[in-house]
Amino acid sequence: MKILIVGAGQVGESIAKDLAPDHEVTVVDQQSERAEELAYSCDVLTVTGDGTELATLQEADLADSEMVIASTDNDETNIVICSTAAAHSEAFTIARIKHTNYLRTWEGVDRAFGIDSMVCTNLLTARSITRVVGLPAAIDVDPFAGGRVQMAEFEISEACPIVDQTVAEADRYDSLTFAAVIRDDEVVIPDGETIITAGDRVVIIGSPESVHRFADGLEPAHPGDSVEEVAIFGGSEIGYHVTRLLGERGVTPRLIEQESARARELAEELPAAQVMQSDATDVEFLERERINEADVVVAALESDEKNLLVSLLAKRLGVDRTVAIINTPSYVELFETVGVDVAINPRVVVAEEITQLTQSDAAENVALIESDKAEVIEIEVAGDSVLAGRPIQESVADLPDGVVIGAITRNASFVKPRGDTVIQPGDHVVVFVDAAAIDDTTAKI
Amino acid sequence: MRRRLRVNWRVSLRLLGGVLKWLAIPLAGPLVFTLIDGDPAVPFLVPIVITLAAGLGLERLETDTEMYTREAYLMVSLSWLCVGLLGALPFVIAGNGALAAPVNAVFESMSGITTTGATVIDDFGAHPRSILLWRQVIQWLGGLGILVLAISILSQLSVGGAQLMETESQTQDVNKLTPRISETARLIWRLYAGITLLAAGGLFALGLAGIAPNMDLFNAVSHAMTAVATAGFSPQPDSVGAFAPAAQWLIVPFMFVGATNFILIYFFIKGDWGRPLRNEEFRFYFGLVVGASILMAMLLITDPDLTTAGLEETARLATFQVVSLLTTTGFATVDFNAWSPAAKHLLFACMFLGGMAGSTTCSIKLLRWLIVIKSLRRDLFTTIHPEAVRPVRLSGSAVDEETIQDVFSYTMLSLVIFALATIFVVVDGARSGLGLSEFEAVSAAAATFLNIGPAFGIAGPFNSYGPFSDLTKIVMTLLMYVGRIEIVPVLVLFTPSFWRS
Numbered sequence: 016m017k018i019l020i021v022g023a024g025q026v027g028e029s030i031a032k033d034l035a036p037d038h039e040v041t042v043v044d045q046q047s048e049r050a051e052e053l054a055y056s057c058d059v060l061t062v063t064g065d066g067t068e069l070a071t072l073q074e075a076d077l078a079d080s081e082m083v084i085a086s087t088d089n090d091e092t093n094i095v096i097c098s099t100a101a102a103h104s105e106a107f108t109i110a111r112i113k114h115t116n117y118l119r120t121w122e123g124v125d126r127a128f129g130i131d132s133m134v135c136t137n138l139l140t141a142r143s144i145t146r147v148v149g150l151p152a153a154i155d156v157d158p159f160a161g162g163r164v165q166m167a168e169f170e171i172s173e174a175c176p177i178v179d180q181t182v183a184e185a186d187r188y189d190s191l192t193f194a195a196v197i198r199d200d201e202v203v204i205p206d207g208e209t210i211i212t213a214g215d216r217v218v219i220i221g222s223p224e225s226v227h228r229f230a231d232g233l234e235p236a237h238p239g240d241s242v243e244e245v246a247i248f249g250g251s252e253i254g255y256h257v258t259r260l261l262g263e264r265g266v267t268p269r270l271i272e273q274e275s276a277r278a279r280e281l282a283e284e285l286p287a288a289q290v291m292q293s294d295a296t297d298v299e300f301l302e303r304e305r306i307n308e309a310d311v312v313v314a315a316l317e318s319d320e321k322n323l324l325v326s327l328l329a330k331r332l333g334v335d336r337t338v339a340i341i342n343t344p345s346y347v348e349l350f351e352t353v354g355v356d357v358a359i360n361p362r363v364v365v366a367e368e369i370t371q372l373t374q375s376d377a378a379e380n381v382a383l384i385e386s387d388k389a390e391v392i393e394i395e396v397a398g399d400s401v402l403a404g405r406p407i408q409e410s411v412a413d414l415p416d417g418v419v420i421g422a423i424t425r426n427a428s429f430v431k432p433r434g435d436t437v438i439q440p441g442d443h444v445v446v447f448v449d450a451a452a453i454d455d456t457t458a459k460i
Numbered sequence: 461m462r463r464r465l466r467v468n469w470r471v472s473l474r475l476l477g478g479v480l481k482w483l484a485i486p487l488a489g490p491l492v493f494t495l496i497d498g499d500p501a502v503p504f505l506v507p508i509v510i511t512l513a514a515g516l517g518l519e520r521l522e523t524d525t526e527m528y529t530r531e532a533y534l535m536v537s538l539s540w541l542c543v544g545l546l547g548a549l550p551f552v553i554a555g556n557g558a559l560a561a562p563v564n565a566v567f568e569s570m571s572g573i574t575t576t577g578a579t580v581i582d583d584f585g586a587h588p589r590s591i592l593l594w595r596q597v598i599q600w601l602g603g604l605g606i607l608v609l610a611i612s613i614l615s616q617l618s619v620g621g622a623q624l625m626e627t628e629s630q631t632q633d634v635n636k637l638t639p640r641i642s643e644t645a646r647l648i649w650r651l652y653a654g655i656t657l658l659a660a661g662g663l664f665a666l667g668l669a670g671i672a673p674n675m676d677l678f679n680a681v682s683h684a685m686t687a688v689a690t691a692g693f694s695p696q697p698d699s700v701g702a703f704a705p706a707a708q709w710l711i712v713p714f715m716f717v718g719a720t721n722f723i724l725i726y727f728f729i730k731g732d733w734g735r736p737l738r739n740e741e742f743r744f745y746f747g748l749v750v751g752a753s754i755l756m757a758m759l760l761i762t763d764p765d766l767t768t769a770g771l772e773e774t775a776r777l778a779t780f781q782v783v784s785l786l787t788t789t790g791f792a793t794v795d796f797n798a799w800s801p802a803a804k805h806l807l808f809a810c811m812f813l814g815g816m817a818g819s820t821t822c823s824i825k826l827l828r829w830l831i832v833i834k835s836l837r838r839d840l841f842t843t844i845h846p847e848a849v850r851p852v853r854l855s856g857s858a859v860d861e862e863t864i865q866d867v868f869s870y871t872m873l874s875l876v877i878f879a880l881a882t883i884f885v886v887v888d889g890a891r892s893g894l895g896l897s898e899f900e901a902v903s904a905a906a907a908t909f910l911n912i913g914p915a916f917g918i919a920g921p922f923n924s925y926g927p928f929s930d931l932t933k934i935v936m937t938l939l940m941y942v943g944r945i946e947i948v949p950v951l952v953l954f955t956p957s958f959w960r961s
Contacts, residue, residue, distance in 0.1 A: 283858035
């Protein structure tokens with residue numbers, strides 16, 4: 016497929032890297048150095064120019080493109096790019112936007128602004144945070160197969176009861192598959208004998224109930240304890256949506272916003288939350304309001320540094336878990352090292368979503384593990400797939416190393432994959448794939 | 461050079477002319493009655509001529525009908541004052557009994573147009589039916605007037621948080637009041653007349669069926685008009701107590717409806733049955749009425765000095781008096797002066813509540829009390845959590861802080877005027893040798909300023925305000941006037957900035 020990406024920022028680059036191997040990708044950016052950089056780092060064509068100008072788009076061969084992805088950092092620019100593309104070509108248009116107000120305008124109207132698909136960073140990030148908050152100890156959670164399958168990544172601490180157990184011992188749950196163990200940045204595909212050690216991250220795939228039970232089992236201190244106390248710092252749009260989504264789940268979060276007019280606005284819009292107007296780093300305030308009793312603190316302030324500061328403060332006061340929004344990719348790992356439990360990068364979230372939209376019909380859903388070390392993909396099995404009509408133990412031999420079949424859904428119900436399970440055409444399989452094996456795998460399945 | 465006034469008083473007078481002109485029609489009602497009963501027609505013919513002449517004359521003053529905030533305040537204040545004064549004309553000209561004295565006549569007329577129900581009449585037999593009917597008609601008009609005023613004007617002028625009440629639409633241009641008033645008036649007046657007809661029909665049917673034998677057409681129409689207007693005049697010396705229990709029970713729901721926001725009633729009739737229940741003020745109103753009635757019934761049952769014929773009578777006495785005073789109607793089925801202090805003080809407390817905003821009710825109104833309670837509760841919460849931002853919500857939507865301020869100022873202003881009025885009644889009572897008890901004075905001040913009608917003691921439900929000195933009656937007339945049109949429209953006229961830029 017011929018794909019045109021406008022805007023070579025973090026998101027554009029990430030998408031381009033994901034798509035370049037399988038598609039004919041052209042990247043448009045205003046800065047020539049940036050475009051050149053990308054031409055070297057991944058195998059794409061580049062055009063320098065303003066993406067909102069028809070001439071630029073035509074130079075990038077708009078007429079023959081099947082898909083246009085507008086991924087600049089500016090909402091309005093992205094909308095104009097898509098509208099322009101829609102007016103002059105048949106391409107499927109995807110706009111990346113930050114603010115939900117455009118999403119509201121677009122929703123419910125057939126192809127408003129000429130946009131076929133709108134991907135809203137703030138909303139997606141908020142959803143992603145809400146999922147992580149809902150699952151104690153998880154650092155990443157993604158739903159598959161319409162919510163019937165969940166993939167979750169956990170960090171195993173010293174205190175976890177499964178430390179020093181083998182995978183076979185730890186896997187006490189039905190409908191759960193240990194897909195991978197990430198140890199020292201290396202992806203290890205576990206077998207029953209693999210021993211889990213403290214500091215590992217494990218990726219599990221299974222039904223939401225079993226994933227939840229597994230998560231509960233990791234926290235012996237609060238058995239069966241669901242998240243009740245959540246404090247959110249920063250009334251940004253992401254903070255607002257996280258509060259709203261948690262409110263819908265019956266949690267009454269506390270939302271702390273410094274600016275008084277914004278705090279009032281939030282309080283009016285969010286009857287389910289307790290809005291407080293204060294500086295997030297005012298220790299006296301945090302102690303007085305007993306923020307330390309919160310199960311989770313979400314830092315959604317405007318700068319990465321402030322989010323780090325708030326997370327560390329919260330940790331010092333005794334909060335169990337901290338989730339922080341980190342916009343700078345290079346900080347993510349660093350911040351997680353110094354004490355932020357989960358760092359979420361909105362650009363990664365949105366890139367994941369866009370990549371997912373571009374996957375050919377077979378692959379429906381994608382989650383990136385540790386940015387790019389591996390992927391979890393959902394595929395509808397076609398008749399000519401190597402998996403179709405054979406028990407898993409046979410077909411595995413034809414698949415490259417680093418592939419784990421995590422879950423199967425058939426007619427909208429969960430099927431636990433075992434060696435003798437026969438996969439039928441039309442089944443949806445959720446597969447963990449090591450980065451090295453992705454191309455080979457998608458081709459075979 | 462003459463300094464230009466910044467308020468276009470000609471427009472206000474022109475619109476006042478429109479109101480006065482129409483007053484000729486209700487005056488014609490009792491006029492017909494004088495022909496039937498063979499009483500002199502002059503007491504009504506003269507006012508008809510005067511209102512028509514004044515009305516048509518004032519209308520020629522100005523062609524412009526564009527009214528803005530200041531003109532609206534002036535027009536409202538003048539309307540109630542002029543109708544109150546002109547309404548006294550039939551009483552003075554007829555010259556019967558206590559009403560022959562101009563001070564008494566104006567008191568009675570103002571008590572009528574403000575839907576108060578305080579009367580100076582001590583001998584009902586001295587007055588022809590046409591005069592008694594005029595008292596009822598003027599109250600009914602007062603009820604209609606306040607509905608249109610409350611829903612279309614006061615809500616737009618944001619008097620004391622009145623903008624919070626449920627109105628039919630908030631989309632129209634706030635500055636242009638004229639089209640809005642006529643539109644709302646059309647909508648409201650049909651509804652109001654319909655409910656009154658229903659009440660009259662119901663009462664008359666009870667009379668025809670022999671359940672309430674003395675409820676003839678005259679009484680049915682008279683009581684229907686003052687029940688829906690939550691006003692409280694009755695042509696009977698012992699008020700609703702003159703009728704059978706069934707008639708008393710039937711009047712209760714009509715007083716209740718009269719004190720309900722008419723826009724809610726409008727939507728309810730249109731088929732949106734759940735609308736009142738979604739309205740927090742209505743739930744509060746309903747809860748208070750039920751709660752206070754039950755409490756009152758318990759007080760009556762436990763009162764050793766009071767014997768009733770049974771549970772039905774106790775329930776009826778309690779419910780009727782509570783609904784009557786809480787909705788600021790002022791009917792009575794019993795002389796509650798004889799009740800225990802606890803029961804009397806419960807009734808006294810009910811006087812300060814009032815029904816819903818946007819109804820014919822008077823007093824402070826439940827909308828304001830609800831905001832006061834909610835914001836006090838919020839303040840207690842923010843005392844413990846100073847950083848908490850917690851908007852006060854009414855039926856789910858946030859109320860802005862400025863409006864809360866308005867509500868507090870209005871409530872405070874009401875209580876201050878009430879306190880000053882009390883002191884005045886006590887002092888002037890002592891001067892004129894009435895020897896009022898404190899409670900009598902306090903309740904009389906409340907009953908007039910809050911437009912209830914009957915008070916306790918000498919101004920009790922089956923007594924009259926006649927014994928008060930002329931000076932007290934003049935002050936009470938002013939209290940009724942100011943209290944009815946929500947204080948602010950009158951007070952702003954006395955600020956210099958109202959007249960200059």
